[in-house]
Amino acid sequence: MLNTERSPITGKRVQLMATCLCDAFYDDVAAATVEVLEHLGVTVVFPEGQTCCGQPAFNGGDWTASRRVVRHTVRTFAGEDPVVVPSGSCAAMMFHGAVLEFEKESDLPEVAALGRRTWELADFIVNGLGVKTWPGSYPATVAFHRACHTRGTASGEAALALLGSIAGLKLAQFGEGEQCCGFGGTFSVSFPNISSAMGDLKLEHMRAANPDVVVSGDMSCMMHLGGLAAKEGKPVKTLHLAQVLRDALKTAKA
Amino acid sequence: MRFQPIDQYSAGLKADTRASVYQSTKSTHEKRTKLLFDQFADPDRLRELAGEIKQHAIENLDTYLPQVEARLKANGAQVHWAGTAESACATVLKIMRDRGATKMVKAKTMVSEEIELAHFLEQHGLEALETDLGEFIVQIDDDHPSHIVRPIIHKNRREIATSFEREGLGAYNDDPGTITRRARHFLRHKYLEADVGLTGANFVSAESGRIVLVTNEGNSRFCLAATKCHIVLVGIEKIVPRDCDLSILLNLLGRSGTAQDLTVYTEFISGPKAPTQPDGPEEMHVIFVDNGRTEVLASDCREILRCIRCGACLNVCPVYRQASGHAYRSVYPGPVGAVLSPLLMKDKFPQKADLPKASSLCGACNEVCPVNIPIPDLLLRLRNRAKEENVPSPGTPPMGAWALMASQPTAWKAALAGGKLLDYVPTKLIPVPALQAWADKRALPTWRGGEFRKWLRQRAK
Numbered sequence: 169m170l171n172t173e174r175s176p177i178t179g180k181r182v183q184l185m186a187t188c189l190c191d192a193f194y195d196d197v198a199a200a201t202v203e204v205l206e207h208l209g210v211t212v213v214f215p216e217g218q219t220c221c222g223q224p225a226f227n228g229g230d231w232t233a234s235r236r237v238v239r240h241t242v243r244t245f246a247g248e249d250p251v252v253v254p255s256g257s258c259a260a261m262m263f264h265g266a267v268l269e270f271e272k273e274s275d276l277p278e279v280a281a282l283g284r285r286t287w288e289l290a291d292f293i294v295n296g297l298g299v300k301t302w303p304g305s306y307p308a309t310v311a312f313h314r315a316c317h318t319r320g321t322a323s324g325e326a327a328l329a330l331l332g333s334i335a336g337l338k339l340a341q342f343g344e345g346e347q348c349c350g351f352g353g354t355f356s357v358s359f360p361n362i363s364s365a366m367g368d369l370k371l372e373h374m375r376a377a378n379p380d381v382v383v384s385g386d387m388s389c390m391m392h393l394g395g396l397a398a399k400e401g402k403p404v405k406t407l408h409l410a411q412v413l414r415d416a417l418k419t420a421k422a
Numbered sequence: 423m424r425f426q427p428i429d430q431y432s433a434g435l436k437a438d439t440r441a442s443v444y445q446s447t448k449s450t451h452e453k454r455t456k457l458l459f460d461q462f463a464d465p466d467r468l469r470e471l472a473g474e475i476k477q478h479a480i481e482n483l484d485t486y487l488p489q490v491e492a493r494l495k496a497n498g499a500q501v502h503w504a505g506t507a508e509s510a511c512a513t514v515l516k517i518m519r520d521r522g523a524t525k526m527v528k529a530k531t532m533v534s535e536e537i538e539l540a541h542f543l544e545q546h547g548l549e550a551l552e553t554d555l556g557e558f559i560v561q562i563d564d565d566h567p568s569h570i571v572r573p574i575i576h577k578n579r580r581e582i583a584t585s586f587e588r589e590g591l592g593a594y595n596d597d598p599g600t601i602t603r604r605a606r607h608f609l610r611h612k613y614l615e616a617d618v619g620l621t622g623a624n625f626v627s628a629e630s631g632r633i634v635l636v637t638n639e640g641n642s643r644f645c646l647a648a649t650k651c652h653i654v655l656v657g658i659e660k661i662v663p664r665d666c667d668l669s670i671l672l673n674l675l676g677r678s679g680t681a682q683d684l685t686v687y688t689e690f691i692s693g694p695k696a697p698t699q700p701d702g703p704e705e706m707h708v709i710f711v712d713n714g715r716t717e718v719l720a721s722d723c724r725e726i727l728r729c730i731r732c733g734a735c736l737n738v739c740p741v742y743r744q745a746s747g748h749a750y751r752s753v754y755p756g757p758v759g760a761v762l763s764p765l766l767m768k769d770k771f772p773q774k775a776d777l778p779k780a781s782s783l784c785g786a787c788n789e790v791c792p793v794n795i796p797i798p799d800l801l802l803r804l805r806n807r808a809k810e811e812n813v814p815s816p817g818t819p820p821m822g823a824w825a826l827m828a829s830q831p832t833a834w835k836a837a838l839a840g841g842k843l844l845d846y847v848p849t850k851l852i853p854v855p856a857l858q859a860w861a862d863k864r865a866l867p868t869w870r871g872g873e874f875r876k877w878l879r880q881r882a883k
Binding site for chain 1: 860
């Protein structure tokens with residue numbers, strides 16, 4: 169999955185791919201992403217025509233439908249600026265999934281080019297901009313869930329480095345951290361029993377570490393885990409990495 | 423509401439079975455990871471290298487298969503080619519009939535499961551006894567293996583003790599040592615009575631014609647020591663170019679499969695008994711089985727033929743852990759099976775087109791695979807193939823209308839506004855199966871469609 173062929177970062181302007189989940193449910197995550205990037209001196213441009221990365225149809229096997237959405241995304245994110253996305257999953261869709269489903273298409277080069285300049289947020293901060301530590305404090309025990317689509321990428325380490333550098337933030341250790349939360353896109357609705365059993369196990373491991381908050385770079389995992397916990401009447405506080413970074417910044421500025 | 427067959431199977435799984443599968447897979451996976459990372463500076467590089475060797479081998483079978491045939495013949499073995507399961511079974515039958523043989527002792531081989539050899543021989547009045555302890559238990563229970571390496575991972579020792587009592591192997595006793603001793607005692611005589619010993623092959627070297635067999639129980643050795651005729655049943659993809667390739671593959675196989683530096687027995691068999699050797703089979707037959715592999719090789723999922731059947735992907739797979747092996751309705755379960763089993767169905771692919779759906783695409787299988795098979799990519803290709811062939815997929819939401827909406831910003835924005843309905847209308851009243859499947863297990867977050875865009879606009883003012 170590793171996005172090895174990266175276009176170099178020139179200038180300090182990025183296009184924000186907010187993700188469909190943030191567009192529909194998690195506006196504060198997208199807002200936090202903007203604030204975090206602006207704190208780093210980056211100008212954030214939001215292409216208004218954006219919708220979704222195309223992953224639901226890609227994972228569902230309907231590549232014709234998915235390619236339609238990817239083509240729209242390629243048109244929407246035209247230009248040379250890096251595209252930053254607060255989701256390892258959507259980022260992987262752009263630099264890996266889309267390339268796979270365009271293998272036999274004549275516009276593969278355009279799709280691959282977008283993939284080369286697409287960055288997951290933590291990866292962009294740490295490896296794109298070279299920012300290794302984060303100011304401010306966040307006095308809480310955090311269970312960090314590394315989303316599966318960041319396997320083999322630098323995102324997980326980057327997020328942990330940033331979180332670990334925040335004053336007062338304690339990273340909780342919990343069992344089977346490498347295991348999936350069970351979301352899996354359409355998998356969550358076509359395999360609801362297995363999906364929720366996987367999520368329950370993840371929650372069990374996390375709760376054993378008694379965290380104040382569960383944090384991830386992907387809201388899809390959080391929507392699933394948070395939704396399971398809420399449904400069983402034992403809610404868990406979930407946040408996106410960007411929200412923790414933004415909240416820590418507030419203490420630094422205060 | 424209709425969901426995927428594997429999900430339904432999992433929902434009905436006995437708590438005991440789920441616990442057996444989970445404990446065993448989790449513990450093996452954790453030991454495997456510790457072993458590899460303690461002992462090697464960069465196990466991932468080793469996996470990549472091993473993958474390259476196997477990929478090279480399967481892409482050059484046209485060179486290596488004739489080469490291995492020549493070597494095997496020079497070594498004194500007879501070589502047979504079986505295009506189909508039927509032809510492989512018929513070849514074994516003919517070899518046995520030609521020798522007037524009636525009793526076979528079998529070591530564990532997945533290909534024999536694939537071609538359903540034991541049942542075939544029994545139907546023809548011949549005895550085929552499984553000698554691997556797990557396979558033996560599967561056989562007396564008339565069950566099916568549920569794991570590539572651990573056929574009875576779904577059973578606990580109490581169930582096994584009950585089966586042994588039923589088969590007259592002694593009064594109920596669920597002590598694992600006693601169970602093993604009783605099986606050993608029963609099997610010892612069977613080896614001596616048998617005419618033919620059948621094994622699989624983990625690898626076959628094209629360079630030397632050596633058959634490589636790994637076991638932990640030594641049963642394959644007994645099969646060969648006690649019988650006069652050795653039949654090797656092997657898939658055509660098991661070829662490796664050189665003997666020295668075995669160093670990396672054997673190093674990875676034991677560690678990946680059972681978290682062992684090396685399996686207890688590793689045998690290199692160069693041919694039948696030489697005149698100077700005091701014992702061993704005087705006749706050796708190697709049957710190369712295709713049974714759909716050539717079609718797999720021609721497909722865009724050919725990487726799956728690198729598989730060395732270690733079972734690491736099953737052990738790490740969260741879906742396998744919840745569903746157990748029988749959920750896959752196939753000889754090859756788990757992530758590798760979800761790719762290989764539908765492909766081996768050839769034109770009956772639709773019957774198993776649901777298997778590639780049984781994955782959250784988490785990629786853990788790829789991360790542990792000793793030959794670095796990109797299993798998630800292959801699962802995705804097969805999902806696409808199922809869609810192209812219009813195979814129904816229960817529970818998978820249709821994507822056409824969504825794609826139209828997600829490629830037209832105006833429609834998208836309208837949907838962002840319209841989604842607000844979700845907050846007011848009870849989910850049960852909204853006839854979208856995916857939404858109900860979600861809401862049955864999980865709370866839906868509050869709809870905030872378009873709020874971020876609003877926030878951006880206000881800031882810009």
